Amino acid sequence: MTDFQTEKQIVRAFYHALDNADTQQIPDVIAGHCARDLLWRGFHPFGELRGADAVGATFWQPLRQSLTRLQRRMDVFMAGRNMLDESGGVWVCSMGHLMGLFDRPWLNIRPTGKLVFLRYCAFHKVAHGRIAETAMFFDIPHLMMQAGQNPFPPQTAAHLVQPGPMTHDGLMFDAHPxxxxxxxxxxxxxxxxxxxxxxxxxxxxxxxxxxxxxxxxxxxxxxxxxxxxxxxxxxxxxxxxxxxxxxxxxxxxxxxxxxxxxxxxxxxxxxxxxxxxxxxxxxxxxxxxxxxxxxxxxxxxxxxxxxxxxxxxxxxxxxxxxxxxxxxxxxxxxxxxx
Known part of the structure; x- marks a missing residue:
């Protein structure tokens, strides 16, 4: 069996604290679970951010103020050794949607007052008991389309709110062979x-x-x-x-x-x-x-x-x-x- 349970628990504890924190507490929560020099990579317009204060103030606090009653709805949760890292670093990945009520503008996208989904996937590198790096990618155009502001011409494929795995077995909280x-x-x-x-x-x-x-x-x-x-x-x-x-x-x-x-x-x-x-x-x-x-x-x-x-x-x-x-x-x- 693979044994990434310690790293998984670190990320799950971070998610629990982050998702239940008051908006003003978010930088402190990030600081409590992440390395001092946390490197956070996010889609445009965020790019690379360094440290809990920058990540909290630039991304999480504005998002939580806009998408009220935010819920994390995970479809995949897994961990593994990075095959590209000679030191064998462990990363934890989660994928799903952040769901909330779009009550205030975010990135100047007009609010709807209705339920919206922000599709996301995050990779977290865990080292020395803390999250050292995060790559958090999220589908902003998908949110824009839900708000009636379609940023692109008609698509070649289909626009959907995407479900999780057909087999419903993507949440790997336990160890796997x-x-x-x-x-x-x-x-x-x-x-x-x-x-x-x-x-x-x-x-x-x-x-x-x-x-x-x-x-x-x-x-x-x-x-x-x-x-x-x-x-x-x-x-x-x-x-x-x-x-x-x-x-x-x-x-x-x-x-x-x-x-x-x-x-x-x-x-x-x-x-x-x-x-x-x-x-x-x-x-x-x-x-x-x-x-x-x-x-x-x-x-x-x-x-x-x-x-x-x-x-x-x-x-x-x-x-x-x-x-x-x-x-x-x-x-x-x-x-x-x-």
């Missing part, structure tokens, strides 16, 4: 090797079939959408994406790990590419852009069955000279470090 996580990680690595470089001699569908179940579900971000089966994923995202970019860099990640039938990774950025036109209805720019991405996978036997994807599209398009957030809301929001 080590070999199951090893199988999952090996499959993710094979998929990256097969698909990551865009230079296979196979057709796209043949490439996909090496790693993916035929009835795969790709839960993509707002602006792209979700799609079902290899054929529709190829038509509604993968082929479109490949045809819209050139000069794709090699894949690079900060953390890649797995536990049980689940695994995932994130990068800062994962890769860079230059748009040649057409993607999300945008013209070619000739400017290379970075893609900050989290991917979470569910393995079914020897194939990948589900994939939840977080892409910082606001950051990517800002690099291309289009500030989607400012254009849609009419005001520039506060920003962290790029």
């Amino acid at each position: 080590a070999d199951a996580g090893q199988r999952t990680l090996a499959l993710i690595n094979a998929m990256i090797a097969d698909l990551g470089q865009w230079d296979s001699q196979l057709t796209l569908r043949q490439e996909l079939a090496q790693s993916w179940a035929d009835d795969m579900i790709w839960w993509g971000p707002a602006g792209i959408g979700a799609t079902y089966t290899i054929d529709r994923y190829a038509d509604q995202h993968s082929a479109v994406f490949r045809a819209s970019f050139a000069e794709r860099s090699k894949t690079r990640h900060i953390c890649r790990m797995a536990e049980g039938s689940y695994g995932g990774f994130f990068g800062w950025p994962n890769f860079s590419a230059t748009p040649t036109g057409g993607f999300m209805g945008m013209p070619a720019t000739g400017r290379p852009g970075d893609f900050r991405v989290i991917d979470i996978y569910r393995r079914q036997e020897d194939k990948l069955a589900e994939n939840w994807v977080f892409i910082d599209l606001l950051h990517f398009w800002k690099q291309q000279g289009v500030d989607i957030l400012a254009r849609t809301t009419g005001i520039d929001p506060p920003q962290g470090q790029p």
Whole structure:
């Protein structure tokens, strides 16, 4: 059995304290559970933040003031050793939604007074009994669409409030057999090797079939959408994406790990590419852009069955000279470090 119970409990205790704290207590709660020099990475417009005060004042307090009665609704919770860290660092990952009542503006997105979901995924590096690093990615365009401020042209796939795993077994609070996580990680690595470089001699569908179940579900971000089966994923995202970019860099990640039938990774950025036109209805720019991405996978036997994807599209398009957030809301929001 894998034994990441200590690290899991540290993160669960942090979530419990954070989610139940009064808004003004949030920086103190973060300081009590995280390293003094905590490095926090978040989607645009937040970027990199350092320390409890910055993370609390810049992200959590404004969010809690806007989305009142906030609830964390987790669909995946897992831990594992980062295969990219020679020291064997342990990371804990959770994925789901932050649900609340949208009562006040957030990032200048107009409130609705109604229930909204902020789709999120967070990776936490645990060291010396504290959270040392966090990568917390969240789908701001998805929230904007719930508020009636659609920032993008019509999507190639479907816009949905995304459910958790079909098998309802993603909350791994207990220990799991080590070999199951090893199988999952090996499959993710094979998929990256097969698909990551865009230079296979196979057709796209043949490439996909090496790693993916035929009835795969790709839960993509707002602006792209979700799609079902290899054929529709190829038509509604993968082929479109490949045809819209050139000069794709090699894949690079900060953390890649797995536990049980689940695994995932994130990068800062994962890769860079230059748009040649057409993607999300945008013209070619000739400017290379970075893609900050989290991917979470569910393995079914020897194939990948589900994939939840977080892409910082606001950051990517800002690099291309289009500030989607400012254009849609009419005001520039506060920003962290790029």
